Amino acid sequence: YLEDVKIQARGQLQAVESRYKAQKKITQAFELEILDLFGRLEKSSLLKKLEDDKTEAAE
Amino acid sequence: YLEDVKIQARGQLQAVESRYKAQKKITQAFELEILDLFGRLEKSSLLKKLEDDKTEAAE
C-alpha cells in the first residue's frame, strides 16, 4: 500500500512538471516576441531621431 | 510512516505547483508587455506618418 502511495505521488509530480514545461514553452515564445518588438521600437525611434537630425541640418 | 510519506509528497507537490503558477504569471505579464509594446509601436509609426504628411503638405 505504501508503494501505491509513492507511485501516485510520483504521477502527480510528473503531471505538474509537464504542465510547467508546456507553460515555459509559451513564455519563451512570448519572450522572443518581446525582444523583437523592443528591437523594432528602438529602430523606429532611432530612425525618427536620424530624420529629425537631417531636417534640422537642412534648415 | 505512511502519513510521513503523504506529507512529504504534499510538500513536494506544493513546490512544483507554485513553480508552475509562477510560470503562468510570467506568461500573463509578457502578454501585457506585448500589448503595450504593440501600442507604442503603432503610436510611433502613426506619429511618423503624421509628420511625413505635414512635411509633404509643406513642400
Added chain:
Amino acid sequence: VYYEKVGFRGVEEKKSLEILLKDDHIEKLCTFSQRFPLPSMYRILVWKVLLGIIPPHHESHALVMKYRKEQYWDIHHALRVIRFINDSTPQVDVFLRIHQLESGKLPRNIAFPLEPEDEVFLAIAKAMEEMVEDPIECYWLVSCFVNQLNSKHKDSLQQLPKMLEQYLNIEDNRLLMHLKTCAAMSKLPYDLWFKKVWDKVISGSCKILVFVAVEILLTFKMKIIALNSAEKITQFLENIPQDNTDAIVSKAVDLWRTHCGTPAHST
C-alpha cells in the same frame, strides 16, 4: 544578535529542538520558538519550515529547494526581459518585483510610485537581508513572511494600535495621555519595531509586537514626555539608539507573559 547575546539557555533546549526537527512536528516547533529564543544555527532552517518554504522532512529539502530556486530564476529572468530589473537594481528591489509579479501586482510601468504595502515589503526585506546571506533563501523568507502577515495576521495587525493603547493604559497612563495629546499614537513606526521580534511573529503570534511597542515607549518615557509634537516624537522613535534593543525585547517578552500567560495559548 539578540539570540546570541541572551544565549540559548541550556543544552536541554538545544537538544529538544533537534528532536523537534527530526520528528517533524510543526505545532511543537511553533510553541518552541515562542517560548525560547532560537539558536542562530537553526534559526533560518526553522523559519523555512514554519513558513512552509520547505517541508519538515529532511529528505525532500534538496528537491523542494531546487524547485524554489528555479522559480526564483524563472521570474528573475522574466523581469529582465520586460526591463523591470537590470544588473544595477538593488537586491531588495529585485525581491519586491519578483513578489509583485508572483502576486499579480506588478505595476503597468516601472515608474509607478510604490504602494504603502510595497514599503512594508522593502522594510522587511532590508532587515532580512542583513540576517540571511543567500539571496534566494532570503527572497523566499521575505515573500512567505509577508504573505503570512497579510493572510494570517491581517486582522490582528489592524488591531495593534487599539491593543497598544489598552496595554499602555495599564502600564503608564500618563505616557499614553501625553502621546494622545500630541496626536502621536497613529504615527508610531510599527514596521521598525517588527525587526526585533521575527521569531515570535513567524511562529504565529504578532501580539508580541504590541509589547515591544509598549516597552519601547516605557523605556524612552522621559524623552518622549519632553517632546511636544507628533512629528518630533515620530522622528525620535524612528531613530532610537540601537544599543539596548536586547534588553527591550526581553523585557517585552516578560511583559507579554505577564499579560497573556503562557505564549502558546495567547495567539
